[in-house]
Amino acid sequence: xxxxxxxxxxxxxxxxxxxxxxxxxxxxxxxxxxxxxxxxxxxxxxxxxxxxxxxxxxxxxxxxxxxxxxxxxxxxxxxxxxxxxxxxxxxxxxxxxxxxxxxxxxxxxxxxxxxxxxxxxxxxxxxxxxxxxxxxxxxxxxxxxxxxxxxxxxxxxxxxxxxxxxxxxxxxxxxxxxxxxxxxxxxxxxxxxxxxxxxxxxxxxxxxxxxxxxxxxxxxxxxxxxxxxxxxxxxxxxxxxxxxxxxxxxxxxxxxxxxxxxxxxxxxxxxxxxxxxxxxxxxxxxxxxxxxxxxxxxxxxxxxxxxxxxxxxxxxxxxxxxxxxxxxxxxxxxxxxxxxxxxxxxxxxxxxxxxxxxxxxxxxxxxxxxxxxxxxxxxxxxxxxxxxxxxxxxxxxxxxxxxxxxxxxxxxxxxxxxxxxxxxxxxxxxxxxxxxxxxxxxxxxxxxx
Amino acid sequence: xxxxxxxxxxxxxxxxxxxxxxxxxxxxxxxxxxxxxxxxxxxxxxxxxxxxxxxxxxxxxxxxxxxxxxxxxxxxxxxxxxxxxxxxxxxxxxxxxxxxxxxxxxxxxxxxxxxxxxxxxxxxxxxxxxxxxxxxxxxxxxxxxxxxxxxxxxxxxxxxxxxxxxxxxxxxxxxxxxxxxxxxxxxxxxxxxxxxxxxxxxxxxxxxxxxxxxxxxxxxxxxxxxxxxxxxxxxxxxxxxxxxxxxxxxxxxxxxxxxxxxxxxxxxxxxxxxxxxxxxxxxxxxxxxxxxxxxxxxxxxxxxxxxxxxxxxxxxxxxxxxxxxxxxxxxxxxxxxxxxxxxxxxxxxxxxxxxxxxxxxxxxxxxxxxxxxxxxxxxxxxxxxxxxxxxxxxxxxxxxxxxxxxxxxxxxxxxxxxxxxxxxxxxxxxxxxxxxxxxxxxxxxxxxx
Numbered sequence: 001x002x003x004x005x006x007x008x009x010x011x012x013x014x015x016x017x018x019x020x021x022x023x024x025x026x027x028x029x030x031x032x033x034x035x036x037x038x039x040x041x042x043x044x045x046x047x048x049x050x051x052x053x054x055x056x057x058x059x060x061x062x063x064x065x066x067x068x069x070x071x072x073x074x075x076x077x078x079x080x081x082x083x084x085x086x087x088x089x090x091x092x093x094x095x096x097x098x099x100x101x102x103x104x105x106x107x108x109x110x111x112x113x114x115x116x117x118x119x120x121x122x123x124x125x126x127x128x129x130x131x132x133x134x135x136x137x138x139x140x141x142x143x144x145x146x147x148x149x150x151x152x153x154x155x156x157x158x159x160x161x162x163x164x165x166x167x168x169x170x171x172x173x174x175x176x177x178x179x180x181x182x183x184x185x186x187x188x189x190x191x192x193x194x195x196x197x198x199x200x201x202x203x204x205x206x207x208x209x210x211x212x213x214x215x216x217x218x219x220x221x222x223x224x225x226x227x228x229x230x231x232x233x234x235x236x237x238x239x240x241x242x243x244x245x246x247x248x249x250x251x252x253x254x255x256x257x258x259x260x261x262x263x264x265x266x267x268x269x270x271x272x273x274x275x276x277x278x279x280x281x282x283x284x285x286x287x288x289x290x291x292x293x294x295x296x297x298x299x300x301x302x303x304x305x306x307x308x309x310x311x312x313x314x315x316x317x318x319x320x321x322x323x324x325x326x327x328x329x330x331x332x333x334x335x336x337x338x339x340x341x342x343x344x345x346x347x348x349x350x351x352x353x354x355x356x357x358x359x360x361x362x363x364x365x366x367x368x369x370x371x372x373x374x375x376x377x378x379x380x381x382x383x384x385x386x387x388x389x390x391x392x393x394x395x396x397x398x399x400x401x402x403x404x405x406x407x408x409x410x411x412x413x414x415x416x417x418x419x420x421x422x423x424x425x426x427x428x429x430x431x432x433x434x435x436x437x438x439x440x441x442x443x444x445x446x447x448x449x
Numbered sequence: 450x451x452x453x454x455x456x457x458x459x460x461x462x463x464x465x466x467x468x469x470x471x472x473x474x475x476x477x478x479x480x481x482x483x484x485x486x487x488x489x490x491x492x493x494x495x496x497x498x499x500x501x502x503x504x505x506x507x508x509x510x511x512x513x514x515x516x517x518x519x520x521x522x523x524x525x526x527x528x529x530x531x532x533x534x535x536x537x538x539x540x541x542x543x544x545x546x547x548x549x550x551x552x553x554x555x556x557x558x559x560x561x562x563x564x565x566x567x568x569x570x571x572x573x574x575x576x577x578x579x580x581x582x583x584x585x586x587x588x589x590x591x592x593x594x595x596x597x598x599x600x601x602x603x604x605x606x607x608x609x610x611x612x613x614x615x616x617x618x619x620x621x622x623x624x625x626x627x628x629x630x631x632x633x634x635x636x637x638x639x640x641x642x643x644x645x646x647x648x649x650x651x652x653x654x655x656x657x658x659x660x661x662x663x664x665x666x667x668x669x670x671x672x673x674x675x676x677x678x679x680x681x682x683x684x685x686x687x688x689x690x691x692x693x694x695x696x697x698x699x700x701x702x703x704x705x706x707x708x709x710x711x712x713x714x715x716x717x718x719x720x721x722x723x724x725x726x727x728x729x730x731x732x733x734x735x736x737x738x739x740x741x742x743x744x745x746x747x748x749x750x751x752x753x754x755x756x757x758x759x760x761x762x763x764x765x766x767x768x769x770x771x772x773x774x775x776x777x778x779x780x781x782x783x784x785x786x787x788x789x790x791x792x793x794x795x796x797x798x799x800x801x802x803x804x805x806x807x808x809x810x811x812x813x814x815x816x817x818x819x820x821x822x823x824x825x826x827x828x829x830x831x832x833x834x835x836x837x838x839x840x841x842x843x844x845x846x847x848x849x850x851x852x853x854x855x856x857x858x859x860x861x862x863x864x865x866x867x868x869x870x871x872x873x874x875x876x877x878x879x880x881x882x883x884x885x886x887x888x889x890x891x892x893x894x895x896x897x898x
Contacts, residue, residue, distance in 0.1 A: 003523060420623050
């Protein structure tokens, strides 16, 4: 009874998969402040050309540089698990598989793109990276990647996570990163927000504004983003590409793929390579799972909006709750983002992928059940995919269907034990964002076209 | 340039290796309160017969039950890494390899024996396990293993670690374990110690007394120990056995093996399978690395002493600092033990293995260097082996020797970031235990024969 489906180091994919090549319509372009499409040159102030080319590429396969593959080989290929114990605990006829991205040194999938971004920036002669982080998974990933490629890394960490997760900060510092609670006094954006509200809990949108401001104002500094953008999702496709090889090894294939969805890189990384098959006629359902407290796909509007709070980024066509939407301080910090990847958004808008929202307490219930059966304590973000997958497995129990279900275990919860403590003590709360507040927030956002 | 040397799930060893078969002299027997050797039946009140048989066995190979191999396959075989980046950072001609035991769900090697112990207890019809934990690595491992085999687990956690590492407690609770700060009010031993000193920081010796008292006083409850005993070291030999297969795959073999040494299971697990080769004439040096704050092998006495503080265990012939020795609250909680494995002690006494002690600050310096080059943030215990290995690699740099060095990365430091914080802030201290205090402590310990 095989539990772990592994690949050899030589089987690490040699190319990333670009979903744009298989989309029925070309992606909506990003727009400048004047409402006109911007070209690659507009991004050159904060990104290296290697990444900009990937951002706008329509090529199906993009080669992974040898030094990036070498860096990835520290923890990749990651194992695919058949969750025999979870299936037994649920009493379901469904077969459950998960990709274990928690095996990376930073503990999540985020480092898959971090090493690629650090590589291209180093090649371009950049000395410093500025970035934001929510739960700290991205921040620790880019701190490690910066260390590997000799770059200084400055990280703006959403204050509510900075306070909830002091040890994620220590982790970044152990890898040599510099960490600031955002909103911070390091930037004009941060200072302006603190002047109005010294206790502002921060958001990914604010932290992005701070990092972009710093990158735009210094020639030696570029910006690095942990999700949302096309090139970030591209780098994460290594997850789904490996998973497909692993499914082939055991002669199985998923009926449904579940991944958490905040900015979209988790979902894009796990699901897009399966979309390639769907585009060629294969039946496979791809499900993005988000929190009810930040229901971007399920309650947001498909419109042009800024990626950050201050409006420094280009306008992107995406599902959004409004760029100054302030989600509550839930424990899945990585899913507290007002917008979503334009690629994920477009596929959802065109009915090619699905989305659902789950409340916080139910996600931790699923996470504890998973930990007690499969051993690994999942990140709160991952618990969203686990919840959706367990719900489907329970439906299979009702119907008797032996579906093959696959989810992305995007990270471990070693830095989230305070949240588990609260769950076990019955102190967690659910949050369903009132539609009126979403509407009010959207009213303040631009809607071009 | 291969980084990670992996094995297939089918290559998980089918047998544990028992070093007793290759020792030049039989192990000194444990003694009862009357100073006479005790037989297996004396242990039957707190251990299942399956484990007692292993405790006294002289068979070289002991089969691993299929259900234990299946449980181990959740994370095993663990990868062997060639530390190319660390070698480059040191500029050494030495080749450095490490076994990555941090990939287990509980984050350390401890779970290798936890699943075996839970299995044999379940087979014997036991419902509850009582145990102690220092740093929390053992406690979390046995909580997980208990959950996997349907046993209730009660854990006495050394108070100083309980306070330093609240999230290890959360981890045990997430897996369903019950955790008490030791000394506790749950046992007579604990209550007596608290009556004298309500602020007693605890020690492994005290926590063992509490767990043994509980196991001895209830028929449905057995005791589980995370180190020291022969069967525990036996279960850990899976580490070295896998490593040997992995070295064979790349056509290399270590000149020196380094492992942290507290109770001895980390060292025994990594080194004993290489001792088998040494016993047949192969040149390989086996080095146990301990903290200068608890220098059992390097400053202790080889004598009969109790395994616990209250004197409830049989007398064991081992290196000891005296059974009421109270080591300072260093961050490598797993190495704060007054005694050592009788098997490790006897091999050391007979000059067949080596030992050295390293101070705390130097171990964290090594750990941060390792984290910045190899990516993984190590457990403070593991940092001891890393320090010793780096020192040897630096000697190779002087001498120009291209030695092959191997160490056991026994666990990750995700629950030790407060210690890294202190190191980075320059707030850690070193501690060299004064010989006079060791002598005074030893004076109060029995020395039979």
